[in-house]
Amino acid sequence: MKWGIIGTGNMGSMLTTSLIRSGAAQADEITIYNRSSKKTAKLKEAFEDLDVAKTLPALCKACDIVFICVKPHDYKSIIEQVEGELHEHHCVVSITSPVSVEELEEKLSCQVARVVPSITNHALAGVSLFTFGSRISTDNQKLLREAFHHFSTPVEVEEAHIRVSSDIVSCGPAFVSFLLKEWISAANRVAGISEEKATQLTEQMIVGLGELFSQEIFTLEELMEKVTVKGGVTGVGLQALEDHTGELFVEMFKATQAKHREDKQSIEL
Ligand SMILES: NC(=O)C1=CN([C@@H]2O[C@H](COP(=O)(O)OP(=O)(O)OC[C@H]3O[C@@H](n4cnc5c(N)ncnc54)[C@H](OP(=O)(O)O)[C@@H]3O)[C@@H](O)[C@H]2O)C=CC1
Ligand SMILES: O=C(O)[C@@H]1CCC=N1
Incomplete structure (x- = not known):
């Protein structure tokens, strides 16, 4: 399975390192992309097998599961740039509370999920909050739950209770x-x-x-x-x-x- 991380700030970097350090994924199974290059260079220094994509379309081509790890107001611009690059087999994962799976499904034709992580996942502990969209396959649900189980306790949460x-x-x-x-x-x-x-x-x-x-x-x-x-x-x-x-x-x-x-x-x- 190929994992893509768009935005390698606090959470994108944490997800990249936790996926690798927990054994959920190998560095050579992950492609990262960030607006500026300093943060991706630092991750590449720590994990030399990581793939750093030069463009968003290149990341989409290389990956099956694509995490969007930018601030809520930057989601629109990312979605506009990736929508034509994503197909049925792709699964896009939002990590922010205010963007619901229903809203993502309206804009994207691929599978979607939301997984809100926590800084505690850095210590391979704490909770990750899961909400699956209506199109995501049971295989991808299982895959996401198992991957996050390596470094957190995945808990499903309904839309009404995502904020709290x-x-x-x-x-x-x-x-x-x-x-x-x-x-x-x-x-x-x-x-x-x-x-x-x-x-x-x-x-x-x-x-x-x-x-x-x-x-x-x-x-x-x-x-x-x-x-x-x-x-x-x-x-x-x-x-x-x-x-x-x-x-x-x-x-x-x-x-x-x-x-x-x-x-x-x-x-x-
Ligand atoms: N912080 C936390 O504890 C938690 C945060 N979240 C959610 O995670 C998301 C990210 O938060 P956080 O990591 O703290 O934020 P950061 O500001 O640390 O990271 C955001 C990253 O997105 C990058 N970025 C912005 N626009 C683009 C773009 N168009 N293309 C590629 N990369 C881009 C920025 O790049 P650049 O380096 O150029 O600025 C930056 O590295 C938010 O939506 C937040 O709600 C969820 C749970 C916990
Ligand atoms: O989307 C959220 O709820 C998270 C919590 C901290 C920042 N963003």
């Missing part, structure tokens, strides 16, 4: 990092610990927490129960969190839902 699902798995690493920065800063201000030391403790706590989930040792509820010693400090801290969280997360999810609606209205394929 992507908020959790794809935006989540940025949102949680923001909260942890606040936590570190407060630890410094209230108790005088250096931010450097608090960062080291926090990062390692998160690694340990991830392992507890990964090894299915405790659920969220069990963790709260096991750590809260009767009459101890955790209970006091949890109560302070409950008293002050307020509408914080409701507001965050409302903001992303509103931006999603706005993006969908302004993106024209």
